[in-house]
Amino acid sequence: xxxxxxxxxxxxxxxxxxxxxxxxxxxxxxxxxxxxxxxxxxxxxxxxxxxxxxxxxxxxxxxxxxxxxxxxxxxxxxxxxxxxxxxxxxxxxxxxxxxxxxxxxxxxxxxxxxxxxxxxxxxxxxx
Amino acid sequence: xxxxxxxxxxxxxxxxxxxxxxxxxxxxxxxxxxxxxxxxxxxxxxxxxxxxxxxxxxxxxxxxxxxxxxxxxxxxxxxxxxxxxxxxxxxxxxxxxxxxxxxxxxxxxxxxxxxxxxxxxxxxxxxxxxxxxxxxxxxxxxxxxxxxxxxxxxxxxxxxxxxxxxxxxxxxxxxxxxxxxxxxxxxxxxxxxxxxxxxxxxxxxxxxxxxxxxxxxxxxxxxxxxxxxxxxxxxxxxxxxxxxxxxxxxxxxxxxxxxxxxxxxxxxxxxxxxxxxxxxxxxxxxxxxxxxxxxxxxxxxxxxxxxxxxxxxxxxxxxxxxxxxxxxxxxxxxxxxxxxxxxxxxxxxxxxxxxxxxxxxxxxxxxxxxxxxxxxxxxxxxxxxxxxxxxxxxxxxxxxxxxxxxxxxxxxxxxxxxxxxxxxxxxxxxxxxxxxxxxxxxxxxxxxxxxxxxxxxxxxxxxxx
Amino acid sequence: xxxxxxxxxxxxxxxxxxxxxxxxxxxxxxxxxxxxxxxxxxxxxxxxxxxxxxx
Numbered sequence: 001x002x003x004x005x006x007x008x009x010x011x012x013x014x015x016x017x018x019x020x021x022x023x024x025x026x027x028x029x030x031x032x033x034x035x036x037x038x039x040x041x042x043x044x045x046x047x048x049x050x051x052x053x054x055x056x057x058x059x060x061x062x063x064x065x066x067x068x069x070x071x072x073x074x075x076x077x078x079x080x081x082x083x084x085x086x087x088x089x090x091x092x093x094x095x096x097x098x099x100x101x102x103x104x105x106x107x108x109x110x111x112x113x114x115x116x117x118x119x120x121x122x123x124x125x126x127x
Numbered sequence: 128x129x130x131x132x133x134x135x136x137x138x139x140x141x142x143x144x145x146x147x148x149x150x151x152x153x154x155x156x157x158x159x160x161x162x163x164x165x166x167x168x169x170x171x172x173x174x175x176x177x178x179x180x181x182x183x184x185x186x187x188x189x190x191x192x193x194x195x196x197x198x199x200x201x202x203x204x205x206x207x208x209x210x211x212x213x214x215x216x217x218x219x220x221x222x223x224x225x226x227x228x229x230x231x232x233x234x235x236x237x238x239x240x241x242x243x244x245x246x247x248x249x250x251x252x253x254x255x256x257x258x259x260x261x262x263x264x265x266x267x268x269x270x271x272x273x274x275x276x277x278x279x280x281x282x283x284x285x286x287x288x289x290x291x292x293x294x295x296x297x298x299x300x301x302x303x304x305x306x307x308x309x310x311x312x313x314x315x316x317x318x319x320x321x322x323x324x325x326x327x328x329x330x331x332x333x334x335x336x337x338x339x340x341x342x343x344x345x346x347x348x349x350x351x352x353x354x355x356x357x358x359x360x361x362x363x364x365x366x367x368x369x370x371x372x373x374x375x376x377x378x379x380x381x382x383x384x385x386x387x388x389x390x391x392x393x394x395x396x397x398x399x400x401x402x403x404x405x406x407x408x409x410x411x412x413x414x415x416x417x418x419x420x421x422x423x424x425x426x427x428x429x430x431x432x433x434x435x436x437x438x439x440x441x442x443x444x445x446x447x448x449x450x451x452x453x454x455x456x457x458x459x460x461x462x463x464x465x466x467x468x469x470x471x472x473x474x475x476x477x478x479x480x481x482x483x484x485x486x487x488x489x490x491x492x493x494x495x496x497x498x499x500x501x502x503x504x505x506x507x508x509x510x511x512x513x514x515x516x517x518x519x520x521x522x523x524x525x526x527x528x529x530x531x532x533x534x535x536x537x538x539x540x541x542x543x544x545x546x547x548x549x550x551x552x553x554x555x556x557x558x559x560x561x562x563x564x565x566x567x568x569x570x571x572x573x574x575x576x577x578x579x580x581x582x583x584x585x586x587x588x589x590x591x592x
Numbered sequence: 593x594x595x596x597x598x599x600x601x602x603x604x605x606x607x608x609x610x611x612x613x614x615x616x617x618x619x620x621x622x623x624x625x626x627x628x629x630x631x632x633x634x635x636x637x638x639x640x641x642x643x644x645x646x647x
Contacts, residue, residue, distance in 0.1 A: 110220025120579030
């Protein structure tokens with residue numbers, strides 16, 4: 001006996017789309033509003049910058065000039081900025097569990113649904 | 128043009144139009160991705176130095192070669208709009224398919240938004256160079272999205288032929304820059320001294336971190352499968368177009384790294400907005416500058432164009448199966464495009480293009496892509512297990528199974544850690560979003576779906592079920 | 593009022609035009625054709641006729 005889905009009303013269809021949209025926009029904007037998003041570089045400018053002190057050789061100085069930067073002081077922040085890669089192992093483990101758990105959840109629930117699909121398409125397994 | 132198929136006794140059916148050839152597939156795949164060479168990849172250099180940029184380029188290249196091989200085999204067999212979505216539906220199950228459909232729509236819509244933002248930024252830069260400061264970027268962002276949506280609305284053949292032309296020009300621009308620099312057009316010589324004097328400014332962790340943006344060189348190549356229902360002979364064209372695409376990109380990516388790293392100090396390159404255009408500026412050659420400006424514009428447009436195409440196909444397929452309201456599963460009777468899905472996704476893209484910062488939008492896109500690649504690994508294993516090679520005819524069989532799968536899984540795991548290093552919070556927010564959406568689908572939405580109808584391929588019963 | 597300001601207005605106007613073209617066409621199609629016909633597309637239908645996936 002094939003499963004007969006109920007017919008969804010127009011209002012129901014709109015409601016479902018809105019639910020999905022709210023979830024999507026929420027997932028993107030929530031980290032932004034909580035100020036938890038992204039990783040920026042921190043510059044560590046040196047005193048009395050010269051091209052040599054900033055480790056730029058003659059050719060590189062020419063390249064900076066071609067890009068419109070002739071004063072080493074202007075390049076000071078760009079050259080000395082570095083990322084901070086320190087992280088907590090705890091957070092890494094949480095992430096790993098979350099990602100693996102997510103895939104396990106999805107595959108298991110999918111398999112349950114998949115058996116129905118196959119049973120309906122090919123008939124109940126004959127032995 | 129209205130040639131609705133009327134098989135004897137059957138009611139009239141509207142289908143998408145089968146008009147595309149392998150060249151269009153190449154244009155769809157490379158068109159979406161090539162923009163990654165014009166902007167974005169260079170953050171990998173910033174994350175770990177010049178060498179890290181090259182390693183990321185090749186490691187990500189390996190990851191995507193695996194993706195292309197696996198995808199070619201499955202798609203040449205499951206030829207349906209929605210690509211990986213239809214694959215998941217037949218091989219793993221409905222909930223996985225719903226998730227994959229969301230990955231696709233999110234990855235492409237976000238990438239489209241990122242492209243629109245870039246076009247606004249580029250025009251602002253040019254206006255600034257001509258002495259007009261404070262250009263309003265919004266009208267250009269909106270126009271870009273509207274025009275391309277309209278093009279997509281009007282028919283797939285024109286859309287992808289347009290993509291073929293502008294992608295080819297953007298690709299030629301990279302080659303022209305490479306050759307000109309090789310033959311000494313540049314007024315400033317190439318300099319790779321940073322490779323020896325400052326090879327790894329962050330050590331090995333920098334190389335790991337750079338992989339996050341290394342993905343950008345190729346992100347979206349898997350979009351070729353979205354066109355499966357519109358290709359004349361999918362079993363042949365899809366593997367051919369996809370493989371040609373990944374080869375094109377490997378060449379373009381390596382040339383891009385070489386020219387940019389040689390011409391631009393790595394500290395600058397690591398934060399540049401438009402690296403190839405900057406490299407052309409360093410050469411001091413006006414012709415190259417104009418050429419690379421056009422290349423940047425075209426690659427961005429091609430990418431947004433392909434993204435609209437792919438995202439709407441995925442959304443359409445989900446509507447057709449009632450994973451989403453059936454209203455979206457409509458085909459335009461004249462143009463034969465999923466017109467309602469195309470229109471619906473326009474405001475969504477605009478919300479993100481006008482409201483969110485570029486790096487956030489792109490990270491969202493990369494993460495959705497990454498989740499999709501992870502899915503491909505176990506999908507491939509299950510495909511071979513449920514339908515061994517001698518049970519169904521495949522258009523293409525990839526060699527050395529399961530080696531590509533294992534490599535892909537290892538690289539995906541590495542990429543998660545790389546993303547985690549910069550954007551851990553987003554990763555967690557994103558996965559939480561997919562978990563909630565999954566539960567919503569399983570417990571609420573799935574009751575509107577017809578069970579047996581979801582399996583549409585003329586295959587035998589899967590083994591073990 | 594330099595060239596860029598004019599371009600901004602032109603971009604707005606063109607955006608509105610494309611949006612209008614799409615929306616009006618959608619309304620026209622939706623009112624002309626039966627919704628059951630529009631949503632009659634089925635996955636893999638041509639495939640089933642064209643190739644049989646058997647060895």
